[in-house]
Amino acid sequence: MVSPRRLGAVIAVLAVGASGCFFDSADAVEDPATPAPNRSDAASRPANGLGPEGTGPAPANVTIALRVDVDTFDPLRSLGDSGAQQAFQLTYETMVRLAPDGSIVAGAASEWTTDGASTTFTIAPGLSCVDGTPLDAAAIAESLRVFGAEGAMTANAVFGSAGLLSVTSDDAAQTVTVTTAAPYNDMLIGMTSAGYLVCPGGLADREALQEKAAGSGPYELVSSKSGEYTFKRRDSYTNTPAGTDIADLPTTITLVEIGDDGTAADRLGQGRVSIAGTQSSISEFLLTDPSLVSVPAAGFGTxxxxxxxxxxxxxxxxxxxxxxxxxxxxxxxxxxxxxxxxxxxxxxxxxxxxxxxxxxxxxxxxxxxxxxxxxxxxxxxxxxxxxxxxxxxxxxxxxxxxxxxxxxxxxxxxxxxxxxxxxxxxxxxxxxxxxxxxxxxxxxxxxxxxxxxxxxxxxxxxxxxxxxxxxxxxxxxxxxxxxxxxxxxxxxxxxxxxxxxxxxxxxxxxxxxxxxxxxxPVNHWFGNGVTFNATYFTVDPFSIRSI
CATH class of the missing domain: 3.10.105.10 (Dipeptide-binding Protein; Domain 3)
Incomplete structure (x- = not known):
């Protein structure tokens, strides 16, 4: 663990500047036999967001530092900044997910077929909202329809520049068909980080949704105040990625807004934060500590x-x-x-x-x-x-x-x-x-x-x-x-x-x-006692493990 006294001295002289992966399986995790758990030679490691292999299930309680606060728990109204994105990954399903090797894998949809501008998704069985309401084809179709109709800030990522034409559902077959106004070959990849599925209760009360998530993801929001949010694992959740059991995940995850790298690094060293991303000269100092796990993740684009x-x-x-x-x-x-x-x-x-x-x-x-x-x-x-x-x-x-x-x-x-x-x-x-x-x-x-x-x-x-x-x-x-x-x-x-x-x-x-x-930009994520995978903006909650 970083000495708080030593870290405080370094922070006093380091400039704390900051700004806001296409995962390749060939560049994945380094040799797990490497002695130092952080494998922290950032100059030689690819910034692909893949952490070293863990030793077992995640610690019971994990705290993640946010650079930007959550603007709303309503994905349809959010600007989609990093704080909101992290919260949405905990509480909402997406139709599909991005695997560590860059492939598109099942999420709320178990399979899909595309024909021109239309894609038909078969909905996975057993999905449920935090209030017990089933997340079925009809509920998913309505969430996507509202998302497209309202012109949400991130809607173009899912439906393309021309936007959404229609969403239909087949309750008997449990399928949802999404048709865009023009052919769009990146719908699936866009759905991995946008188009979060809001449950019927949230759509019925949009004002309440601003403060209280209404999702069907692996976590439920149980405590919320500006800049600090606590989520509890839903042990009844069954839609984990292949090879992951819900018991592998932290029991609680707390998101805390920390406005500068120096404070984030200080709390990381004290054990008050489990995971933090830094984008300043503080990163170079943290890379010298062999007890920290380093997970650099480059941004997509400039x-x-x-x-x-x-x-x-x-x-x-x-x-x-x-x-x-x-x-x-x-x-x-x-x-x-x-x-x-x-x-x-x-x-x-x-x-x-x-x-x-x-x-x-x-x-x-x-x-x-x-x-x-x-x-x-x-x-x-x-x-x-x-x-x-x-x-x-x-x-x-x-x-x-x-x-x-x-x-x-x-x-x-x-x-x-x-x-x-x-x-x-x-x-x-x-x-x-x-x-x-x-x-x-x-x-x-x-x-x-x-x-x-x-x-x-x-x-x-x-x-x-x-x-x-x-x-x-x-x-x-x-x-x-x-x-x-x-x-x-x-x-x-x-x-x-x-x-x-x-x-x-x-x-x-x-x-x-x-x-x-x-x-x-490259976000230099660090873990204290944990390993994980990350993109430039967020940590994958399904990947958090003890180190």
Missing amino acids: NAVTFMQTPDAVTLDPNLRVGIAMLLDSVKGATAETAGLGVSHRTLLTPNLACYSEAAEQFAPKYDQVAAMAHLDATGYQLGAGGFRSRPDGSPLIIRVVGNNLQGTAPQYIAEQLEKAGFHVDLFMGTYSESIAKLLTDQFDVGIYPFVSTYPAPSSWPNQIGTTAMANFAKVSNPAFDEYAALAQAAPKDSEEYCTLWAKAEQAALEAANVVPFSQ
Whole structure:
């Protein structure tokens, strides 16, 4: 265990910056005979989120640190941030699950068949809600129907950019058929971390659902106060993954919001927290402790600079966006955001996603400060008498940069680069919630946004920057990107055109500087007395074991 006194001394001198896997069975767990239980050489280990093998059932009580609080227990209204995602994994079923080797396996559905834009799921027997109500085909169909009809923030992940067309159920056959408005080849992978199934009682009382989960998952919420939530294992639950018994899981799991890495690491060392994820220089210190289990998990996709692109936004002009993009170095930006622990990419896709190509970065505006200023001058954004750049019509120009305390020094880096180039910058630094409020109310021009996805598929991008996407906070509108992304989502995944189309979509977004990718962040998860599997955002509750 980390000495609390030693840890406190180190925390005092370490910078505590932070930002917000496509699992490959070939890169799975290292040799379990390796002496140190953490196998903590992060430089040589793949950040695939797979922990070492456990020695037995999980401890009775496990506490997991959250970076972001749970915004609601209603999955249909949630923004889908990491705190809510973790709570949903404990309390709700999904139609299918993502196995450690990256395959899609049974969840609430025991089997499924796809025909064009329709997929028919056979519902597993014996599913029940925490209030005893059966979670049958009719209940599941209604949950998915409401999810699609309300335009939930994560609905595009399940139904694609075109959305849901219909959901029907067959009570006799216990099947549910989901039909999307356009062909969408990532429905199944999207369902692994979205489309959480809400029980009938929750749908009947949506206000109560905000505070009290109404699910059918392996845990029931038994205690809730802002920033701290306790869940009790449902011993009657039978829908565990193959090879897992409900008794293998912790009896209780408590989620606690901890706003910074230093405090999380301190509590981890004291044994007050069992599992915590860190994304700052604190990670390097924790990696030196052989008693801790290290489970690094890389994000799916990149975090990127985004620009407000409403009709009246100054950054609607592609000339201005390209000029700003040329001022920003993705390597320095990634270092500022992740304290050097992330991986710099100037591409939308990352190596743990299908169709990734390093060559795609050639389409992004190249970092070149001198060329950037020449480009800005030539397109009308020239220095005025006051020393600041003005709009092409000569009117004053102020660039509003928004950032938060979970993004390291990336917002400050962006602001400094703009100021060096002669822009008048208004930098807002707040909490995560405060910065999200700015995004949701169009109160920004430039900001770094966590585009990293909860599921490993290229379709996470059109589901966030597609013109009709619910999560398109920046109001990006790029017809070429939309067209190629739609074609890619309809193409057979084993066809040559699949990756060709995604490459064209990525090129369209990068050339237009709709976003400027910075980094593929890595969440360095640590366990004290436990091992587990994780993605960048969450810990798999079915995988928690004693070490």
